Amino acid sequence: MAAMSYARSTLFSKPALLFRSFTFSLTCSSFSTSSALSAHSSRRQKWRQPVVSALDLGGVKIAKDDVVRDDPTNNVPDTIYAKLGLQLHRRDQHPLGILKNAIFDYFDTIYANKFDKFDNLCPIVSVKANFDDVLVPPDHVSRSYNDTYYVDSQTVLRCHTSAHQAELLRKGHTHFLVTGDVYRRDSIDSTHYPVFHQMEGVRVFSPDEWETSGLDGTLYAASDLKKCLEGLARHLFGAVEMRWIDTYFPFTDPSFELEIYFQEKWLEVLGCGVTEQEILRRSGKTDNVAWAFGLGLERLAMVLFDIPDIRLFWSSDERFTSQFVKGQLGVKFKPFSKFPPCYKDMSFWINDSFTENNLCEIVRGVAGDLAEEVQLIDNFTNKKGMTSHCYRIAYRSMERSLTDEEINELQWNVRDQVEKKLNVVLR
Numbered sequence: 001m002a003a004m005s006y007a008r009s010t011l012f013s014k015p016a017l018l019f020r021s022f023t024f025s026l027t028c029s030s031f032s033t034s035s036a037l038s039a040h041s042s043r044r045q046k047w048r049q050p051v052v053s054a055l056d057l058g059g060v061k062i063a064k065d066d067v068v069r070d071d072p073t074n075n076v077p078d079t080i081y082a083k084l085g086l087q088l089h090r091r092d093q094h095p096l097g098i099l100k101n102a103i104f105d106y107f108d109t110i111y112a113n114k115f116d117k118f119d120n121l122c123p124i125v126s127v128k129a130n131f132d133d134v135l136v137p138p139d140h141v142s143r144s145y146n147d148t149y150y151v152d153s154q155t156v157l158r159c160h161t162s163a164h165q166a167e168l169l170r171k172g173h174t175h176f177l178v179t180g181d182v183y184r185r186d187s188i189d190s191t192h193y194p195v196f197h198q199m200e201g202v203r204v205f206s207p208d209e210w211e212t213s214g215l216d217g218t219l220y221a222a223s224d225l226k227k228c229l230e231g232l233a234r235h236l237f238g239a240v241e242m243r244w245i246d247t248y249f250p251f252t253d254p255s256f257e258l259e260i261y262f263q264e265k266w267l268e269v270l271g272c273g274v275t276e277q278e279i280l281r282r283s284g285k286t287d288n289v290a291w292a293f294g295l296g297l298e299r300l301a302m303v304l305f306d307i308p309d310i311r312l313f314w315s316s317d318e319r320f321t322s323q324f325v326k327g328q329l330g331v332k333f334k335p336f337s338k339f340p341p342c343y344k345d346m347s348f349w350i351n352d353s354f355t356e357n358n359l360c361e362i363v364r365g366v367a368g369d370l371a372e373e374v375q376l377i378d379n380f381t382n383k384k385g386m387t388s389h390c391y392r393i394a395y396r397s398m399e400r401s402l403t404d405e406e407i408n409e410l411q412w413n414v415r416d417q418v419e420k421k422l423n424v425v426l427r
């Protein structure tokens with residue numbers, strides 16, 4: 001896809017791809033069938049001492065060991081736990097909050113405040129809500145431990161805001177927007193970060209709305225959807241050229257992506273479509289038709305505010321945070337300085353369970369936001385069938401110069417952990 005130069009494109013726009021191999025494989029047959037954390041943590045609160053570090057997410061108290069456990073069904077590292085509850089999208093002076101509010105303004109104006117808004121729903125959800133309820137096939141790659149953070153075999157950190165569609169439909173909401181932090185195991189570069197933010201929109205129609213139009217329900221919803229989202233793109237980007245691309249999502253049919261021509265490139269703005277009838281049927285809306293869309297806030301904010309690296313959204317450096325003003329969309333970010341990167345290469349013989357996501361998790365675990373990029377620069381298989389990978393790791397701080405000593409120490413740590421945790425042979 002040509003338009004994928006900014007932040008991530010959707011993980012769901014491909015039909016079921018079989019899982020790649022992954023290290024945290026689900027092999028035991030004796031998993032407890034725990035429910036999503038909301039239920040299970042409130043049960044625990046009764047006998048547990050209050051935990052000082054507990055977070056309050058969407059009204060649910062969460063302690064670290066609710067989320068991070070030394071258990072084969074859990075692959076959430078401390079670094080990810082540390083992001084839970086930061087809720088950048090709820091800060092009015094943060095680019096993500098400013099963008100969210102600008103989208104809210106559009107919907108409030110066009111639909112006279114009819115859309116219910118949710119931006120504080122707990123990111124810890126059941127596998128059912130995240131995948132089954134939105135018809136993600138059982139063998140879809142997004143369900144793998146390599147791609148998604150599992151709290152236990154039945155509970156994940158949501159990997160998209162679509163995880164809330166079915167529940168809100170069941171509760172009777174017919175017009176709603178859900179904004180939240182979403183979590184995906186991924187590679188490391190300037191547009192990928194394991195936590196990012198999405199907004200989901202859903203609108204349900206009743207038969208009288210399309211019957212008078214003479215169109216069938218699906219066509220009516222699709223044309224309303226396109227009109228609505230073209231208006232949104234103009235509201236955010238001005239008078240830009242746009243195009244619609246047919247695509248695939250498990251939850252919609254037909255499905256589309258909207259692209260805009262911006263700064264001399266086609267940029268994918270969002271995914272959307274007419275909601276699968278099965279999702280509506282299961283939520284008791286047999287006679288209705290609906291549309292849905294999902295968009296990545298970082299992806300759009302990076303172009304709207306000229307933010308060159310996705311790590312900056314997490315910066316608490318005043319030279320970053322002070323540049324943005326509540327209600328002002330599109331203030332251009334002025335880089336306060338550019339510190340030099342430092343590159344370190346490492347080569348090793350991989351094994352069958354090696355994945356780049358697992359490597360990146362280790363690098364982030366050691367270097368945190370100092371890890372700017374992890375890139376495969378060499379790859380070969382010898383006569384004995386052993387495959388070697390060479391990765392180049394770029395370390396760079398957004399805020400200061402790094403010393404050689406500091407970087408060497410990080411690199412030794414990375415090497416050590418890669419050898420131990422990934423069982424590869426360093427060369």
Ligand code: DAH
Nearest residue numbers: 010011160271272292293294
């Ligand atoms: N959930 C999708 C993703 O994260 C985005 C999306 C696409 C949401 C189409 C929707 C939709 O509601 O209709 O990649």
